[in-house]
Amino acid sequence: MPEIVTVQGEHILQLWQGAWIAALVTGVITWALIIGVPIWFRRRSDDEVPVQTRYNLPIEIFYTIFPVIMVIAFFSHTVRVQNVALEMVDDPDVVVEVVGQKWSWTFNYPDTEAAGGKNVFVSGTGEDIPQLVIPVDKTIEFDLYSPDVIHNFGIPAFAMRMDVVPGNDNAYQVTPTETGVFDGKCYELCGAYHSRMLFTVKVVTEAEYEAYLEKLAADPDHVSDEPVKGGVYSENLINHDEEGHE
Template sequence: MRQQDLPTPRRRPGARVLAGALGVLALGGCASGELRGNASTGWLPPSVTESGETVTRLWIGAWIAAIAVGLLVIGLIVWCIVAYRRKQDDTELPVQLRYNIPIEILYTVVPMLMVVVLFYYTARYESELVGTSKQPDLKVNVVGKQWSWDFNYVNDDVHEVGTQAILTGKPGAEETIPTLYLPVNERVEFVLTARDVIHSFWVPAFLQKMDMVPGRVNRFQVVPTQEGTFKGKCAELCGAYHSQMLFNVKVVSRAEYDQHMADLRAADQTGLLNNTLNREQLMKGQLDNETVDGGN
């Protein structure tokens, strides 16, 4: 038989899985410093908000529980293989049992307890993360639109209009991305609305995101604890240029935040954008001083 007639060996699924895992690890090593976690955070991005610490605790706790259950299952499998392996002098089949009450109770009760515990902690932390009962120091109405962001600084009665990011791969692209300013160590309530389709407000360093649904107002609060510039993006597929729906978040001192508000007033960006404006009106620069959320 000629060499070219030999059947081509098929790759094993395990090899493909291993190659994929190595690729993920390699790409993970290329992540920016802002997004790179470590063992202490469960390889989540380091949190820069108070609520982010809650997310990290829940994440690590869930992984510990999952690893413990996995080790238990693997241990039981190995024990069964070793303890009940067939011996050379075995001449009879083992006795078949119809019921084993202790085992049935074990595999019924234990999973139920696991689900109850996971549900309890998830519900507890979720109510804490999305709760808005505390009085915020300031409110920011974030408006999602195809494919950028508008920011209404409610307390300061100023606004900022964002335009779609122009990604050329060259230096200077950051200047085309809208920037949200927040004061450090102050409670901020985000009032999230959308002009056209469903978007999602996501700052990875906050370890928290929330959808923006047309005709609906969603809210959550954060307390930034670290100054710096962080990346934000839309996390809901919203059209052709979804990948370019980017923004920056600058967490700054109160003095720098007040200066930025003064700069917006000097640029005649006073008043708040009306959430009912459509894209055509925004492109013409028509502004409305009506406040969002009833002026609250």
């Protein structure tokens, strides 16, 4: 497992580790019974048939009740962690509109306005992998939007990912606890260049974040009239096409 660097991801990691420990304990007991029984109760001589047991009520009650208890334990912990991981506060510190498009990512920063109230964004391609910059120790909301097919926005070091579904805008929030650069990618097989849908997330201090956005807002390549919903690459294609017709 990568080192987990979000508040929410810590809970997910603990659930994963706890589930593995419980499953391994169950596995060791089960394997011991499977392998042990034919050794302990084997037929030792032709004269002596081993004890034949049927209808052992205590054992039957045990192996009915105990798995039910295990399922309840797994289920309740899963629900508890899922509630933590999917909890949404009403006033996140930063909102990023994440667009998963064939075949890269676009990050709009709706909290920030460039001169004239314009939108600030970063968009990538398969060759030019985009970077998302967010501040540390803040609650970050990712609003997920797809103009084409289902993608999945995931960052292993955050222990979080979620489908980006056209027509059904998902969202999740994370609170990064450490600065650094982390890899992310599309986790839903979405087409020919799915494997190129990579991105990086750079978690920085709040001052660095403010400075970064200021720089973006001053760069014409990262400013648009409306939020960019389909990537710069496809927009350029459309523009070229329109110019060709004029």
